[in-house]
Amino acid sequence: AQSVSQHNHHVILSEAASLELGCNYSYGGTVNLFWYVQYPGQHLQLLLKYFSGDPLVKGIKGFEAEFIKSKFSFNLRKPSVQWSDTAEYFCAVILYNQGGKLIFGQGTELSVKP
Amino acid sequence: DAGITQSPRHKVTETGTPVTLRCHQTENHRYMYWYRQDPGHGLRLIHYSYGVKDTDKGEVSDGYSVSRSKTEDFLLTLESATSSQTSVYFCAISDRQGSYNSPLHFGNGTRLTVT
Numbered sequence: 001a002q003s004v005s006q007h008n009h010h011v012i013l014s015e016a017a018s019l020e021l022g023c024n025y026s027y028g029g030t031v032n033l034f035w036y037v038q039y040p041g042q043h044l045q046l047l048l049k050y051f052s053g054d055p056l057v058k059g060i061k062g063f064e065a066e067f068i069k070s071k072f073s074f075n076l077r078k079p080s081v082q083w084s085d086t087a088e089y090f091c092a093v094i095l096y097n098q099g100g101k102l103i104f105g106q107g108t109e110l111s112v113k114p
Numbered sequence: 115d116a117g118i119t120q121s122p123r124h125k126v127t128e129t130g131t132p133v134t135l136r137c138h139q140t141e142n143h144r145y146m147y148w149y150r151q152d153p154g155h156g157l158r159l160i161h162y163s164y165g166v167k168d169t170d171k172g173e174v175s176d177g178y179s180v181s182r183s184k185t186e187d188f189l190l191t192l193e194s195a196t197s198s199q200t201s202v203y204f205c206a207i208s209d210r211q212g213s214y215n216s217p218l219h220f221g222n223g224t225r226l227t228v229t
Contacts, residue, residue, distance in 0.1 A: 009154070043204065043220040044157075090156055101172065102147065102206075102218060104157040 006105035019078040023091030032094040033074040120221040137205030145208040146188040150201040
């Protein structure tokens with residue numbers, strides 16, 4: 001079965017530290033990939049997406065992600081985190097041949113210390 | 115924000131009772147989804163719809179049914195609620211150009227407690 005794995009369940013960083021959150025998916029076909037963020041008490045918001053072209057995509061708030069097809073990975077990065085980045089982050093993949101089915105990873109909770 | 119309304123926002127119900135959650139959109143989007151969010155599990159897809167009367171199962175569809183009789187409404191029904199269905203339920207929509215290249219827009223969620 002297709003799946004999306006996020007390796008880190010909870011990450012704690014100090015402000016200005018660099019961030020990298022891992023995401024791997026298990027699906028051999030063409031995919032679109034997404035990162036969503038959920039701030040406390042809010043619904044999910046799109047951070048960035050990849051569907052074709054340059055494998056390095058830039059999103060909002062200084063986030064970026066790199067699609068490495070050979071590794072089935074789509075890791076999220078930010079050079080310098082802020083306290084306001086404290087949130088839960090979800091990686092997701094859409095499966096082309098299954099009617100737009102979107103599968104999410106388990107989520108990574110990020111806590112940034114001021 | 116996209117026009118998505120979930121109702122009710124909160125509900126407490128007893129084991130064995132039927133429950134229906136409603137997702138209403140004003141965007142005329144083709145695709146609609148129901149997810150549940152539980153700690154440690156992320157968002158898991160329950161059912162989704164790719165058009166009026168066109169629905170399919172997601173990862174955790176057991177115990178749930180859906181209906182989509184018109185574009186704007188997608189109903190999720192728990193025929194006989196169980197405590198394991200206590201969760202936060204999110205509806206999402208995607209536009210008619212195809213969800214492949216379009217992000218999902220999420221509703222604000224329904225917090226369901228089954229006692």
